[in-house]
Amino acid sequence: MAGGKQATAKRAMRWSWNDPHLRALIWQIGALAIVVVTLWYLAATAHENLSRQHIATGFGFLQNTAGFGIVQSLIPYSEEASYGRAFLVGLCNTLLVAALGTVLAVALGFVVGIARLSSNWLVAKLAAAYVETLRNIPLLLQLFFWYFAILQPLPSPRESLTLLPGVFLSNRGIVMPGIGLTGTSLAFFATLIVAVLAALYIARRARARLLATGQRFPAVIVNTVIIIGLPALVWLVGGAPFTLQHAEMGKFDFTGGWRLLPEFLALLLGLTLYTAAFIAEIVRAGIQSVGHGQTEAAHALGLSNGQTLRLVVIPQALRVIIPPLTSQILNLTKNSSLAVAIGYPDLVSVFAGTVLNQTGQAIEVIAITMGVYLVISLATSFAMNLYNARVAIVER
Amino acid sequence: MARRPSLLSRLFPFVFGLLVGAGTLYFFMPGPGASVGKPVQGQPVAKAGQPAPAAQPQGATLATVRERGYVQCGVSTGLPGFSNPDDKGVWTGIDVDFCKAVAAAVFGDETKVKYRPLNAKDRFTALQSGEVDVLSRNTTWTMSRDTSLGFNFAGVIYYDGQGFMVKKASGITSAAQLNGATICTQTGTTTELNLADYFRGQNMTYKVLPFEKNEEALSAYDSGRCDAYTTDASGLHAQKLILKNPVEHMVLPEVISKEPLGPLVRQGDPQWEDIVRWTLFALIDAEELGVTSTNVNQMKASPSPEVRRMLGTEGDFGQALGLSKNWAVDAIGAVGNYGEMFERNVGVKTPLGIPRGLNALWRNGGLMYAPPIR
Numbered sequence: 113m114a115g116g117k118q119a120t121a122k123r124a125m126r127w128s129w130n131d132p133h134l135r136a137l138i139w140q141i142g143a144l145a146i147v148v149v150t151l152w153y154l155a156a157t158a159h160e161n162l163s164r165q166h167i168a169t170g171f172g173f174l175q176n177t178a179g180f181g182i183v184q185s186l187i188p189y190s191e192e193a194s195y196g197r198a199f200l201v202g203l204c205n206t207l208l209v210a211a212l213g214t215v216l217a218v219a220l221g222f223v224v225g226i227a228r229l230s231s232n233w234l235v236a237k238l239a240a241a242y243v244e245t246l247r248n249i250p251l252l253l254q255l256f257f258w259y260f261a262i263l264q265p266l267p268s269p270r271e272s273l274t275l276l277p278g279v280f281l282s283n284r285g286i287v288m289p290g291i292g293l294t295g296t297s298l299a300f301f302a303t304l305i306v307a308v309l310a311a312l313y314i315a316r317r318a319r320a321r322l323l324a325t326g327q328r329f330p331a332v333i334v335n336t337v338i339i340i341g342l343p344a345l346v347w348l349v350g351g352a353p354f355t356l357q358h359a360e361m362g363k364f365d366f367t368g369g370w371r372l373l374p375e376f377l378a379l380l381l382g383l384t385l386y387t388a389a390f391i392a393e394i395v396r397a398g399i400q401s402v403g404h405g406q407t408e409a410a411h412a413l414g415l416s417n418g419q420t421l422r423l424v425v426i427p428q429a430l431r432v433i434i435p436p437l438t439s440q441i442l443n444l445t446k447n448s449s450l451a452v453a454i455g456y457p458d459l460v461s462v463f464a465g466t467v468l469n470q471t472g473q474a475i476e477v478i479a480i481t482m483g484v485y486l487v488i489s490l491a492t493s494f495a496m497n498l499y500n501a502r503v504a505i506v507e508r
Numbered sequence: 509m510a511r512r513p514s515l516l517s518r519l520f521p522f523v524f525g526l527l528v529g530a531g532t533l534y535f536f537m538p539g540p541g542a543s544v545g546k547p548v549q550g551q552p553v554a555k556a557g558q559p560a561p562a563a564q565p566q567g568a569t570l571a572t573v574r575e576r577g578y579v580q581c582g583v584s585t586g587l588p589g590f591s592n593p594d595d596k597g598v599w600t601g602i603d604v605d606f607c608k609a610v611a612a613a614v615f616g617d618e619t620k621v622k623y624r625p626l627n628a629k630d631r632f633t634a635l636q637s638g639e640v641d642v643l644s645r646n647t648t649w650t651m652s653r654d655t656s657l658g659f660n661f662a663g664v665i666y667y668d669g670q671g672f673m674v675k676k677a678s679g680i681t682s683a684a685q686l687n688g689a690t691i692c693t694q695t696g697t698t699t700e701l702n703l704a705d706y707f708r709g710q711n712m713t714y715k716v717l718p719f720e721k722n723e724e725a726l727s728a729y730d731s732g733r734c735d736a737y738t739t740d741a742s743g744l745h746a747q748k749l750i751l752k753n754p755v756e757h758m759v760l761p762e763v764i765s766k767e768p769l770g771p772l773v774r775q776g777d778p779q780w781e782d783i784v785r786w787t788l789f790a791l792i793d794a795e796e797l798g799v800t801s802t803n804v805n806q807m808k809a810s811p812s813p814e815v816r817r818m819l820g821t822e823g824d825f826g827q828a829l830g831l832s833k834n835w836a837v838d839a840i841g842a843v844g845n846y847g848e849m850f851e852r853n854v855g856v857k858t859p860l861g862i863p864r865g866l867n868a869l870w871r872n873g874g875l876m877y878a879p880p881i882r
């Protein structure tokens with residue numbers, strides 16, 4: 113822009129149609145006005161029609177008693193709670209499956225994507241078969257497959273399979289012993305957090321020292337000792353505050369203990385395996401975008417295969433991987449709304465399903481639900497964009 | 509020397525999305541802001557304090573239906589005895605017969621009706637938005653549906669109550685033994701609420717597993733995911749038939765709720781509401797007066813003034829509805845009287861085998877009682 117500085121320098125805007133700046137401004141204001149008026153018109157029409165048909169409007173219903181049960185809730189919930197509370201229960205369930213699904217899908221996607229490029233014929237072909245099968249079957253069918261074909265035919269609770277001592281698999285899901293918490297166990301968790309923070313700090317310092325002086329510090333070993341040792345010490349000193357609560361067989365089903373519902377497992381499996389297939393392709397494309405010369409150069413420097421991948425290829429591949437990966441994470445979150453088909457109480461099932469039906473306030477309920485997905489997606493996208501900015505090529 | 513876009517322009521999509529979302533939400537908030545609508549072309553503005561403009565002009569629905577040439581009737585996605593398609597796509601059932609009766613009353617031709625299969629979850633939105641003219645879909649008459657959802661119920665076509673189905677092998681013989689059980693049901697119905705009320709009232713615990721579709725709820729019960737399946741008692745009898753092995757299951761004796769099922773219409777068009785309501789009443793009155801699908805034409809000459817009024821020989825009650833004189837003759841001729849509808853679809857000679865019980869005429873000890881046509 114060096115030469116054109118004078119030409120584009122600020123000058124008074126002329127009030128003339130011949131002024132391109134003024135023209136552009138008028139077009140933009142006009143376009144914005146059309147958008148606003150259209151939205152306003154749609155909202156006004158909807159409002160008219162609602163009042164004409166005597167349909168209740170407003171958000172007051174959120175305070176009314178819900179009166180129905182929800183099979184899985186991360187926050188305290190009972191039938192006497194409000195619709196607003198039921199909304200939060202559904203939201204937590206959606207966030208739970210989306211967060212776990214994202215972590216698992218990204219991990220599996222990286223493994224499969226790297227495996228597709230493996231020089232081992234069998235590993236590469238298995239990975240390719242996985243990707244081509246899973247990403248080409250509709251997700252809803254996969255969910256039905258996991259739920260109705262795999263998890264439902266499992267034996268009943270009385271004949272359940274014992275995976276580990278105290279861990280049972282049946283058509284009611286996976287039941288495991290719960291951990292009873294007492295006062296001193298708070299100290300345990302506090303220590304755990306402190307230990308993790310300390311480990312992160314040590315890892316940073318070790319890396320800084322390596323870069324500055326070339327001296328190695330066995331950070332991995334030290335950190336493992338800290339993370340396991342410190343909380344274990346507190347646990348012993350505190351008099352082993354955990355009590356295992358074993359699940360017991362009741363009249364119909366296990367009672368007590370912790371439980372993973374089959375609906376949750378089917379949804380998590382379906383979302384993870386489906387999305388991982390797409391992520392694997394993204395990872396493969398990203399790795400292949402890094403020139404082979406880089407790998408050869410790294411090998412020439414004496415780096416092992418693993419080091420080459422970790423230190424040379426992946427950091428460059430990430431620039432290509434992150435933007436489409438963001439889309440896949442967003443897809444996974446939005447696809448979790450298929451939960452309603454297999455009875456998992458997510459936001460759409462609880463709020464846009466049962467609550468909508470009992471209050472009949474479709475516009476409000478759907479607006480809130482859409483708003484929530486929008487906020488979740490924008491927040492995810494924002495976080496991923498920040499990360500992308502960090503790994504992007506920094507021009508000097 | 510690529511310039512980085514400013515923070516403001518990078519944030520613009522987020523800010524814009526949030527603004528639009530917040531604006532939409534604000535618009536539907538109750539309060540003074542809510543009713544300030546922009547004047548919409550050709551429609552009066554509702555000002556705060558003034559009564560809302562009159563609902564659809566009288567007869568809007570009837571005119572729309574006549575112009576379209578058929579009645580759009582909302583039915584279930586498949587419930588034997590009530591509304592169920594066979595392998596050729598032909599619908600049968602007591603709710604379907606009622607749709608036919610309305611079409612016959614309006615057009616004199618019971619084939620001028622189209623069925624729209626609806627989930628429990630979608631049925632009310634479909635009626636509110638005008639996708640269907642009448643919802644005849646084993647729907648329970650409740651206060652909130654009648655008031656805040658903006659509907660009017662035309663009457664009761666089937667007196668039902670919610671029950672439970674369990675596997676015989678479980679050894680359960682009473683609902684009182686269901687403490688701690690997992691129960692499958694369809695989402696978006698009164699059953700979820702009744703279930704919660706019943707278990708709270710009995711001080712028992714339960715886990716509910718609601719599915720969007722009946723078939724999925726039933727399949728989950730059949731495979732043992734749930735200990736019991738709950739819906740209206742008529743539905744239990746009907747759905748037992750489609751289980752893998754019906755004889756292994758039994759319906760528990762307890763009925764835990766009142767479920768008066770009936771057809772409903774949008775609030776705000778009294779004429780259409782009257783047509784649907786009086787079609788139902790005519791079918792019930794016809795049974796009481798001994799008018800059937802086979803004798804309806806001879807009965808026109810009946811000496812009984814009640815029969816003569818209903819069948820249009822005396823007076824013109826059809827005109828008051830905006831219909832022809834023969835409205836009731838056509839409706840009864842098409843599907844028979846209420847008793848015929850009941851016996852053909854759900855009665856003791858059908859696979860469902862449901863006795864009349866509460867659904868017998870009032871003079872036979874049941875609850876079926878329709879106001880007189882006069």
